[in-house]
Amino acid sequence: MATSLPQTEDLLEVSPRTNKFRRFLRVFLGRKVVIFGAVVILMLIVVAMIASLIAPYDPYQQNLRKALQHPSREHLLGTDPLGRDELSRIIYGTRTSLAVGIIAVGVAAFFGMMLGLIAGYFGGITNTLIMRFIDALMAIPPIMLALAIGAALGGGLGNVMISLGIALIPTYARLMCGQVLTVKQADYVTAAEVIGGSNLRIMLVHIFPNCLSPLIVLITLNLGFAILAEAGLSFLGLGIRPPGAAWGAMVNDGYRYLLTNALLSFAPGLCVMLVVLAFNIVGDGLRDALDPRLRGTL
Amino acid sequence: MVTFIIRRLIQTVFVLILVSFIAFSLLHITPGDPVLTMLGTEATQDQIDTLRHELWLDRTLIVQYLHWFTNVLQGDFGKSIIYRESVAALIATRLPVTFHLGLIALILSTLISIPAGVISAVRRGSLLDQFITVSANIGMAVPLFWLGILGIYLFALKLGWLPVQGYTSPFDNFWLNTKQVIMPAICLAVMPLASLARQSRSSMLEVIRQDYIRTARSKGLKERAVITGHALKNAIIPVVTLLGIQLRNLVGGSVLVETVFNIPGMGSFMVRAVFNKDFLIVQGCIMVIALVVALANLAVDISYGYFDPRIRYED
Numbered sequence: 235m236a237t238s239l240p241q242t243e244d245l246l247e248v249s250p251r252t253n254k255f256r257r258f259l260r261v262f263l264g265r266k267v268v269i270f271g272a273v274v275i276l277m278l279i280v281v282a283m284i285a286s287l288i289a290p291y292d293p294y295q296q297n298l299r300k301a302l303q304h305p306s307r308e309h310l311l312g313t314d315p316l317g318r319d320e321l322s323r324i325i326y327g328t329r330t331s332l333a334v335g336i337i338a339v340g341v342a343a344f345f346g347m348m349l350g351l352i353a354g355y356f357g358g359i360t361n362t363l364i365m366r367f368i369d370a371l372m373a374i375p376p377i378m379l380a381l382a383i384g385a386a387l388g389g390g391l392g393n394v395m396i397s398l399g400i401a402l403i404p405t406y407a408r409l410m411c412g413q414v415l416t417v418k419q420a421d422y423v424t425a426a427e428v429i430g431g432s433n434l435r436i437m438l439v440h441i442f443p444n445c446l447s448p449l450i451v452l453i454t455l456n457l458g459f460a461i462l463a464e465a466g467l468s469f470l471g472l473g474i475r476p477p478g479a480a481w482g483a484m485v486n487d488g489y490r491y492l493l494t495n496a497l498l499s500f501a502p503g504l505c506v507m508l509v510v511l512a513f514n515i516v517g518d519g520l521r522d523a524l525d526p527r528l529r530g531t532l
Numbered sequence: 533m534v535t536f537i538i539r540r541l542i543q544t545v546f547v548l549i550l551v552s553f554i555a556f557s558l559l560h561i562t563p564g565d566p567v568l569t570m571l572g573t574e575a576t577q578d579q580i581d582t583l584r585h586e587l588w589l590d591r592t593l594i595v596q597y598l599h600w601f602t603n604v605l606q607g608d609f610g611k612s613i614i615y616r617e618s619v620a621a622l623i624a625t626r627l628p629v630t631f632h633l634g635l636i637a638l639i640l641s642t643l644i645s646i647p648a649g650v651i652s653a654v655r656r657g658s659l660l661d662q663f664i665t666v667s668a669n670i671g672m673a674v675p676l677f678w679l680g681i682l683g684i685y686l687f688a689l690k691l692g693w694l695p696v697q698g699y700t701s702p703f704d705n706f707w708l709n710t711k712q713v714i715m716p717a718i719c720l721a722v723m724p725l726a727s728l729a730r731q732s733r734s735s736m737l738e739v740i741r742q743d744y745i746r747t748a749r750s751k752g753l754k755e756r757a758v759i760t761g762h763a764l765k766n767a768i769i770p771v772v773t774l775l776g777i778q779l780r781n782l783v784g785g786s787v788l789v790e791t792v793f794n795i796p797g798m799g800s801f802m803v804r805a806v807f808n809k810d811f812l813i814v815q816g817c818i819m820v821i822a823l824v825v826a827l828a829n830l831a832v833d834i835s836y837g838y839f840d841p842r843i844r845y846e847d
Binding site for chain 2: 506
């Protein structure tokens with residue numbers, strides 16, 4: 235990560251008149267590793283969109299006579315115990331990962347930010363009630379909470395998205411609440427109060443946009459975490475129902491055939507790692523670009 | 533300091549009461565009749581009525597909750613539907629296993645991560661720093677169940693150095709237990725290790741820039757004394773906070789690691805209960821785990837107050 239840390243001298247070259255966005259881009263893309271992360275994420279999105287075009291076989295087509303084949307020119311990664319082409323299933327798995335990641339984080343970010351905004355803005359008893367509830371959610375490890383809620387709701391991909399979303403709420407609420415407490419002190423908020431702006435207007439128009447930048451970083455980092463957690467849950471068997479393709483479930487399917495074709499387990503897990511790594515790197519890059527004080531320290 | 537501890541203690545109790553709401557509501561957010569879900573479709577009306585009565589589901593919600601919570605306070609989580617045994621007794625046999633694994637993982641991750649982060653910060657930009665940073669980033673991204681399988685493939689199936697799966701009590705066979713515990717403990721440790729190393733590096737870099745470090749250096753202290761005596765003491769605070777947060781991930785990771793390595797701890801127990809729709813076990817596990825996590829966080833908070841006097845006197 236430290237290969238090409240932007241040093242102060244590099245930044246001095248950027249003219250102060252360069253507009254903010256270009257400066258942001260310059261710092262953000264100034265590190266090769268961030269570009270690598272961005273490319274991986276871009277590839278993930280593109281592959282998910284055109285999965286049906288690039289997958290060499292139908293990922294659901296079973297063919298028991300071709301079960302557990304070794305990698306060959308026909309099946310680059312071999313076939314799974316039901317004779318389905320492993321590569322095609324990995325390609326389709328991008329859709330599951332991306333969908334769960336986006337929706338779970340969307341749910342978490344929306345509710346978490348609203349709760350944090352309300353708690354921070356009104357303070358007092360409202361704050362205490364909301365934040366203690368958040369503390370309670372935080373006392374349960376996210377994957378266990380998602381597992382329990384998922385079990386109660388009855389499994390399935392949709393329910394996994396919701397339960398993961400709920401499990402991820404606390405970080406957003408906490409961060410948002412802290413942000414609001416700082417921003418609330420700003421003169422422009424007092425000014426808005428003085429001219430008689432309603433609570434809702436002050437919260438949404440004046441405070442909310444000014445709290446966003448650390449939250450954007452959190453969202454990016456959380457996408458990686460959500461994908462990791464989804465892989466874990468589908469590895470355990472919660473979430474995607476057969477014959478759907480999810481990387482975590484594929485790792486589990488291949489587990490019993492390690493000595494026959496280890497790639498069945500290794501390849502999908504490697505995909506999870508790459509994607510999560512990419513989101514983490516880009517999240518770090520975003521933070522560096524948005525918050526110069528932290529540049530290069532993490 | 534005493535007021536600080538008392539205040540945190542009250543907060544912890546409050547949080548646990550809220551957790552009990554969450555655990556209790558699990559049974560009630562199930563679409564359809566929870567009793568039918570638990571017993572399956574072949575249950576007779578008689579069985580259904582008995583269970584409904586046993587779970588007090590024929591009372592109002594408030595009465596149900598109070599009844600359940602009073603029992604929980606006395607350590608009674610009800611009787612498992614599958615095992616036909618007290619949930620508390622079942623948990624009692626599994627908790628030590630998870631605790632054993634978790635403790636090893638915790639020690640491993642703390643002992644390695646903090647020195648790694650400090651070295652990385654002190655030698656910023658060096659090859660060693662790059663290696664540590666890259667490893668930490670990979671460690672944050674690796675799915676631990678996959679890492680476990682990789683380990684099993686390499687060290688158990690190919691090299692034959694370690695057993696594939698299982699858990700023997702260390703009191704029965706210490707040597708076998710050690711061999712069985714190595715891989716799962718390392719898998720569990722990876723995530724906290726990576727994140728603590730990153731945090732140590734980051735807060736160390738922050739501290740090294742401070743004026744008091746320059747002062748310490750300029751008055752001629754040895755570099756080692758500056759780093760361990762002056763810098764580390766200040767840099768450790770955010771690391772300790774993160775340690776509290778990472779405890780959750782450690783416990784959470786046990787769900788996956790225990791499943792991969794077939795270890796009879798809390799994690800695999802809860803997974804099985806989830807698939808068996810044995811809700812009383814799930815509730816019990818959630819309560820016990822929340823209690824453990826909350827107490828651990830309380831300990832972290834108190835040590836935090838010890839490290840940083842400003843926290844103690846806040847409001």
